[in-house]
Amino acid sequence: MPKIIGIVEDDQDQLENYADAMRRKGYEPRQFRKADAALKAFANSPPDLAILDIILGDDVDGGFSLCRNLLAVHPAMPVIFLTDRVDEIDRISGLRLGAWDYETKPISLNFLAEKVAAIFRIMEYRSRPPAKDEGLIKCGGLALNENRMTITWKEIPVDLTLTEFRIVAALARRPGDVKSYEALMESAIQTVVANNTINTHIRHIRKKFAAVDPEFDKIQNEYALGYRWAED
Amino acid sequence: MKPGIRARLMILALAFLVIPALGYYSSLEIRGFLLRGQQSSQLMAVQAIASVLRERYDLFLAHAGAASSKEWDAVNYIYSATAPIKLDGDSADWGSVIETGKRVLGRESLIKETGGGFDPESGGFDLAMARWGERVYLWINARDQAVVSQAPGRAAPEKADHILLTLIDGDKGQTEYLIPVSPTGELSFWARPGPGEPYLRDETLLGRSAIGPAGYRMEIAIPESRIAGSMMIKILLVDVDDPRTGRERYTLGPRDDETPGLIRLGYLESNSIQRMLENLELGGAWVMVVDSKSRVRAESGSLPVEPVFHHVISRRIMSEGSPISEIQEDGAGGDLVVSGAPIKGLERDILGAVILASSASVAQSMQEKAMENAIEASMFAFIVITFGLALFATRLALRIHRLRREAEGAIDATGRVTVESLRASRDAGDEIGDLSRSISQLLTRLRRHQDFLALLPGALKHEINNPLNNITVSLENLEAHTPAGDAHKYIKSAGRGAARLKELVDSLAEAASVEDSIQKEKFERVCLSSLLERYMENSARMDARHTIKFINLAGDAYIEGSDFKIEQMLDKLMDNAMDYCPDGGMIEARLERSRNGLLLNFSNSGPTIPDHMKEKIFDSLVSTREGRGGARPHLGIGLYIARVIAEGHGGAISACNLPDGNGTMFQMIFPENR
Numbered sequence: 009m010p011k012i013i014g015i016v017e018d019d020q021d022q023l024e025n026y027a028d029a030m031r032r033k034g035y036e037p038r039q040f041r042k043a044d045a046a047l048k049a050f051a052n053s054p055p056d057l058a059i060l061d062i063i064l065g066d067d068v069d070g071g072f073s074l075c076r077n078l079l080a081v082h083p084a085m086p087v088i089f090l091t092d093r094v095d096e097i098d099r100i101s102g103l104r105l106g107a108w109d110y111e112t113k114p115i116s117l118n119f120l121a122e123k124v125a126a127i128f129r130i131m132e133y134r135s136r137p138p139a140k141d142e143g144l145i146k147c148g149g150l151a152l153n154e155n156r157m158t159i160t161w162k163e164i165p166v167d168l169t170l171t172e173f174r175i176v177a178a179l180a181r182r183p184g185d186v187k188s189y190e191a192l193m194e195s196a197i198q199t200v201v202a203n204n205t206i207n208t209h210i211r212h213i214r215k216k217f218a219a220v221d222p223e224f225d226k227i228q229n230e231y232a233l234g235y236r237w238a239e240d
Numbered sequence: 241m242k243p244g245i246r247a248r249l250m251i252l253a254l255a256f257l258v259i260p261a262l263g264y265y266s267s268l269e270i271r272g273f274l275l276r277g278q279q280s281s282q283l284m285a286v287q288a289i290a291s292v293l294r295e296r297y298d299l300f301l302a303h304a305g306a307a308s309s310k311e312w313d314a315v316n317y318i319y320s321a322t323a324p325i326k327l328d329g330d331s332a333d334w335g336s337v338i339e340t341g342k343r344v345l346g347r348e349s350l351i352k353e354t355g356g357g358f359d360p361e362s363g364g365f366d367l368a369m370a371r372w373g374e375r376v377y378l379w380i381n382a383r384d385q386a387v388v389s390q391a392p393g394r395a396a397p398e399k400a401d402h403i404l405l406t407l408i409d410g411d412k413g414q415t416e417y418l419i420p421v422s423p424t425g426e427l428s429f430w431a432r433p434g435p436g437e438p439y440l441r442d443e444t445l446l447g448r449s450a451i452g453p454a455g456y457r458m459e460i461a462i463p464e465s466r467i468a469g470s471m472m473i474k475i476l477l478v479d480v481d482d483p484r485t486g487r488e489r490y491t492l493g494p495r496d497d498e499t500p501g502l503i504r505l506g507y508l509e510s511n512s513i514q515r516m517l518e519n520l521e522l523g524g525a526w527v528m529v530v531d532s533k534s535r536v537r538a539e540s541g542s543l544p545v546e547p548v549f550h551h552v553i554s555r556r557i558m559s560e561g562s563p564i565s566e567i568q569e570d571g572a573g574g575d576l577v578v579s580g581a582p583i584k585g586l587e588r589d590i591l592g593a594v595i596l597a598s599s600a601s602v603a604q605s606m607q608e609k610a611m612e613n614a615i616e617a618s619m620f621a622f623i624v625i626t627f628g629l630a631l632f633a634t635r636l637a638l639r640i641h642r643l644r645r646e647a648e649g650a651i652d653a654t655g656r657v658t659v660e661s662l663r664a665s666r667d668a669g670d671e672i673g674d675l676s677r678s679i680s681q682l683l684t685r686l687r688r689h690q691d692f693l694a695l696l697p698g699a700l701k702h703e704i705n706n707p708l709n710n711i712t713v714s715l716e717n718l719e720a721h722t723p724a725g726d727a728h729k730y731i732k733s734a735g736r737g738a739a740r741l742k743e744l745v746d747s748l749a750e751a752a753s754v755e756d757s758i759q760k761e762k763f764e765r766v767c768l769s770s771l772l773e774r775y776m777e778n779s780a781r782m783d784a785r786h787t788i789k790f791i792n793l794a795g796d797a798y799i800e801g802s803d804f805k806i807e808q809m810l811d812k813l814m815d816n817a818m819d820y821c822p823d824g825g826m827i828e829a830r831l832e833r834s835r836n837g838l839l840l841n842f843s844n845s846g847p848t849i850p851d852h853m854k855e856k857i858f859d860s861l862v863s864t865r866e867g868r869g870g871a872r873p874h875l876g877i878g879l880y881i882a883r884v885i886a887e888g889h890g891g892a893i894s895a896c897n898l899p900d901g902n903g904t905m906f907q908m909i910f911p912e913n914r
Contacts, residue, residue, distance in 0.1 A: 019706060025713035032720055092705035094749070113709035114742055117716040186778075202746060203811065207804050231775035231807050232814065233782065 010036040011128060014055035016046045016074060017090075018064045026059065026090075029117040035124070043070040047077055054082045056131075057124060060107075062091040062098065075105045086127045090115060096208075109170040119197045123170060126197070130157045147180050148226070148240045164220040171196045172213050175206070179227060179237040188234040210235060245640075246633035253626040256618060263614020267607045274603035275577060279565040282579035282596050285522065287563055289594045290581040293513065293529065316494075316503045317341055321372040327459045329425060329450030331379060334370060338379055340539075342368040345492055351476065351500045352491040359385075362454075365477050365492060369505070375461045378405070380477070384455040388480045390420040390428070397430045397439055398478075399486030403458065404501070406474035407466045416474075417442060421456050422449050467505060474501040513538035525598040529583070530554045532592055557582050557593040567600060575600035639665050639672050647679050657687040697748035704745050711738045751860055751877040758888035761802040765913055768806070768838060769797040769831055775810050776829050785823045786844075793832040798913040801889045809885040810842075812878035813906055817844035820904070837891070838912045843905035848897040857895050858883040879906075886910070 013035045017023040020041065027037035038055055040046035043064050050058070058078060064070030075087050087107040091098070094112050102110045108127055111120065133143075133155040143155035149162040157173050159166050168176060178195035179187050187195070189203045196209065210227060217224040226238045243251070322335040331338050346364040365382040380403060390400040400420035408414040418430040418439055427447035430439035447460035467473060476493040480486055493501035517527050517540035526541040557564060557580045565579035580595040642664040650659040660683050665676040715738065719731045769792050776790035799806075817827045825845040832839050849857060856862050863876030879895075886893040891910040898905055 019710065021710050022706070022713060025710065025717050028717050029713065029720075032717075092702055092709070094701065094705075113705045114712040114738065115709060117713050202750065204750065204804075204808060207807075211804070229774075229803060229807070230778055231771055231803075232810065233778040 010034055011057065012036045012038060012053075012055040013124065014038045014040070014046065014050055014058040016040045016043065016058070016064065016071065017061045018042070018070075019061075025117070026120070029121060030124070033121045033124075041065070043067060043074040047074055050078055051081060054078075054085060057086045057088070057127060059088050059090050059120075059124075062089060062093050062102070072101060072105060075102070075107060079106050086131065088120075088123065088127075090120070103169055107169075122197050126174075127170065130155065145177065145180050147183050147237065149221075150176075150180055150226070150237075152177055152180055161217055161220050161224065166216050166220055168213065168216060171198065172209055172216070175209055176213055176227075179235055183237040184239040186230045186233050186236045190234075192234055206234075245637050246630065249629045249633045250626065253622065253629050256622040256625055259618030259621065260611075260615045263618065264611055267610035267614065270610050271603045271607035274606055275567060275575075275600055278577045278598065278600065278603060279567075279579060282525075282577055282598065283563050283565050283581070285520075285525075286579050286581040286594045286596045289517075289520070289527070289529075289596075290563075290583045292516065293583045293591070293594065294585070296513075316343060316367075316369065316496075317506050318369040318371050318376055321370040321377070323372075325370060325372050325377045325459070325461075327446055327448045327461055329448045329457050329459055331381075331457070334368070334379060337370045338366075338368045341370070342366045342379075342381075343494070345477075345494060349492045349494060350490060351493050351495070352488075354488050354490065358490045358492075363479070363490070363492070365455075367475065367494075371464065374464050376464050376467060378458070378460040378462065378475075380458040380460070382455045382457070382477055384479060386481065387421055387451050387456050388483050389423040389451065389456075391483055392423065395483075396486065397428065399480060399483050401456070401480050402478050403460075404474070404476040404478060405460070406501070407462065408470040408472045408474070409466060414474075415442075417445060419445075419447065419458065419460065421451065421458075423451075425449055427458065427460065471505045473503060473505065474499065475503065476501040514540065522596070523598075525596055528595045530592050530595065532558060532590055537592065553578060553580050553595050554593045556580075557595070558590050561590060570599065574604060636672070639668075643672060643676055643679070650679075650683050651686075657683050657690055660684050660687050694752055697745075697752035701745045701749040704741070708738055708741055708745070712742075747877050751880055754881050754884045755888070758802070758805055758885060761805055761888075763800050763802055763889075765798050766801050766803045766806065767796060768799045768801075768840075768910065769794055771803055771806060772810075772829055772831055772840070775807065779814055779827075783818070786818070786821050786825050786827050788827045789829075791828065791830040793830070794838060797831060797833070797838050799838065799889060799910045800913045801910075805885045805888065809882045812882040813842050816878050816882075817842070817846075820844060820846035822846055826903075833912070834909065836909055838910045840908040840910065841905055842908070843898060843903055845898075845903035847904075848901060849895055849904050854895050858893065882906070 013030050015023060015026050015030070015037050017026065017039075018041050023039050023041060027039050030037040038049065040049065041064070058075075060071040060075055062069065062071035064074070067073075071089060071091065075089070078085060078087065083106075087105075089102045089107050089110045090113065091102075091110075092113045099110045109123060111123070134157075138156070143153055145152040145154065151160045151163075152158070154177050157168075157170070159168060159173060159176060174196045175192055178192055189206050192206050196206075198205070210229075214224065214227055217226075228236055228238050230236055319337040319341045321333075321337060323333055325333050344364070344366050347358070347360040349364065350358055362385045363383055365380055368379040370377045370379070382401070384401060388399075388401045390397055397418050397420040402418050402420040404416060404418055406414050406416040415431055418432075419427055420430070422428060425448050427449050429442045429445045429447070431442040432439050444466075445460060445462060447458055449456055449458045474493075476491055478491050479489045481489045491500075494503050496503050513529050517529065517538050520527070520540070522541060524541070527539070529538040531537050553564070561582055561584075563579065563581040565577065568576045568578050570576045576597050577600050578595065578597040580593050582593050583591045585591045643662065646659070646662045646664045650657060650662065652658050661680045662676050662683070665672045666680070667673065668676070712735070715731055715735050719728060719735075722728065722731065773790055773792065776788055780788035814827070821827055821844040827844045828842075830841040830843070832841075853862075858879050859876075860880040861876050862880075883893050886908050889910055891908055893906060893908045895904060895906050897903070
């Protein structure tokens with residue numbers, strides 16, 4: 009049975025494109041251009057994953073309120089924001105609402121699909137009882153389950169977005185090795201972005217680790233190149 | 241440089257110096273006016289005096305019995321003494337009589353010369369006459385180097401120096417007295433009844449003599465009655481040089497008449513005139529009354545300079561017969577106002593003249609005072625006005641200076657409006673206030689425009705991203721639906737175009753937000769030297785085409801900043817260097833300590849920067865590239881971002897060419913955190 013993906017986007021053309029791409033990847037898209045219609049439909053039959061634009065018609069924060077309402081009813085539903093709003097404050101707002109990821113336009117459909125697949129894979133793993141040592145990376149105080157997208161630092165869980173998680177996973181997989189900006193982009197399933205975008209992700213990651221351990225300094229900048237996870 | 245407001249106003253203030261000049265001219269007017277007033281009042285005075293004297297024409301006549309007017313010249317005046325005269329041989333009690341009325345007899349008075357020669361230098365005598373009460377007094381001052389006085393006892397009186405005085409008593413005949421110089425001072429009078437007879441003592445007259453080194457003096461009192469009959473006397477001085485023989489050396493006497501020694505006498509009633517003049521109380525004026533022969537009859541007051549002009553004036557008055565007034569120099573640098581009027585007798589004949597002179601010093605001092613006042617007032621006005629103007633100009637200049645400084649500071653080095661409303665002169669109601677408000681308005685409009693420009697890339701990005709996204713995803717779908725073939729080539733091409741568009745929009749947005757983002761950045765202590773070392777090392781590892789190296793002369797060097805932003809800045813510089821540096825070229829970073837902070841020189845070999853671009857190169861959307869057309873767009877944003885980051889760290893960046901002309905160098909300076 010194909011996974012149902014709810015897509016809420018006020019631009020008809022983009023909506024169609026996303027739907028076509030999802031369908032091509034074997035998913036079953038449900039398209040909506042308005043928040044209230046989407047909320048009504050999702051209340052009865054919730055999708056397996058929702059892709060939300062933030063600006064919906066005249067409601068500039070329509071996607072945010074929709075996300076809040078959906079997660080109130082279906083807390084486990086993965087949500088990805090896909091928006092043209094690039095401001096830091098929007099990104100933070102979206103992620104705080106409980107979204108798995110925050111993607112800015114223009115996006116690559118392939119990457120979007122890849123992310124969706126990754127999320128379903130994680131959901132799949134999470135629904136199963138944990139197998140011993142499956143996809144587990146341990147590195148100093150870090151314990152990271154790639155399959156389940158769980159991460160702990162010194163036994164304390166750290167809440168990361170999908171992109172952030174994948175960056176940390178890429179770094180922690182080979183401690184001491186430099187991961188170039190390009191490699192990190194690839195791991196994070198990002199289109200070609202400026203180094204600055206990676207820097208921003210790193211900053212968020214550091215901040216989240218620092219919240220559980222102010223002494224955290226494992227992610228080191230290799231200026232001009234990228235980053236690396238410091239060896240113990 | 242042209243003079244400033246203050247200097248110009250000061251020059252204008254010099255115009256106030258015209259006030260003393262005006263004062264000078266008006267003081268000349270005042271002086272003329274005063275002199276005319278003085279002249280007319282003097283004329284009135286002299287005419288009044290002349291009128292009074294006209295009533296007393298008798299005063300101008302000689303004493304009754306005197307010779308007729310044609311013989312006036314020969315009259316010897318007997319002055320009225322002002323105080324009783326004591327017979328003591330001293331002239332002090334004669335008042336001014338001797339000084340004004342004496343007759344000097346010298347060589348022309350030599351009547352007989354028998355002994356040695358008469359020396360006019362040491363010989364001769366002065367004669368003066370005065371009346372007091374019922375007596376007429378004679379004063380004789382004889383000049384004689386060798387006085388021979390009468391020997392004691394009853395020696396012959398003619399064997400001493402003596403005076404021969406003959407009183408002519410009209411019908412009673414005449415008596416000749418011989419008066420020898422007395423060794424005791426008590427004069428003896430000797431008369432002889434007839435010629436050739438011996439001299440006998442006569443006690444009717446009194447007198448005294450005094451002998452001095454230059455001669456002798458005699459005072460003789462004669463009862464007025466003895467001369468009243470004829471108003472004539474005869475007087476001779478006989479000089480004897482040998483008391484033994486009584487030899488006479490010479491005889492002196494007036495020669496008014498054929499008879500030697502005979503003189504006519506006349507009473508000078510000038511005292512009445514004199515008293516009258518003195519009673520007039522003419523203040524500082526000098527008054528003189530002269531008779532028709534220009535002889536002084538009375539004089540009152542004094543002038544600092546002896547009036548030598550009265551002869552000329554009196555003659556003119558008498559020849560013209562009318563009052564005159566003129567201004568003369570007094571010979572001492574001042575001016576005199578001289579006025580005169582004729583005194584006319586009953587038959588309109590001219591009896592004499594009144595001359596009045598007074599110093600024009602009143603007018604002069606008034607003029608000087610006026611001048612002084614004008615100068616003082618104008619200097620005061622000049623100082624006050626100049627001071628006021630200086631104050632005003634200084635304030636004005638200061639306000640303009642303040643306004644200028646604030647206006648200049650309102651726009652920073654990069655041309656951004658930092659202050660929208662100027663405080664300087666904001667509430668002033670004058671033109672400078674208007675200017676300040678205008679500039680504020682201008683700045684506000686500029687700020688709005690600047691804000692619009694700053695928001696533009698963000699807004700543009702937001703608006704472009706949706707259609708761009710549509711294109712991107714549509715192309716992907718199109719590619720998925722299209723069988724492999726030529727069409728894919730075009731789809732890829734369109735995709736690249738869209739990707740480049742995205743980069744472009746991102747760059748613009750990055751440039752627009754860099755300033756904002758650096759302000760939000762939390763700064764911490766960053767080791768610049770190790771950051772640079774890592775950065776250059778990593779860059780060298782990734783790039784084999786160039787020689788990339790880092791030279792650290794500063795050791796461990798820290799700054800306060802953000803390593804992300806410094807990296808971003810280095811990225812921009814490195815991108816720029818890579819674009820220009822030819823293969824095999826050199827890219828070098830060099831860190832050293834300078835007096836002003838940490839100096840980072842980032843240089844690369846390659847083409848130089850044209851001089852006119854060195855400043856502009858750091859501005860947004862400025863590029864020196866000429867369509868090199870690499871894979872990435874060149875908007876001229878990289879160096880702009882580098883500059884904003886450098887300045888955001890309290891530093892500065894500048895560009896120059898390498899001394900050898902084979903490349904460029906970007907020089908940055910950062911404050912060091914020690």
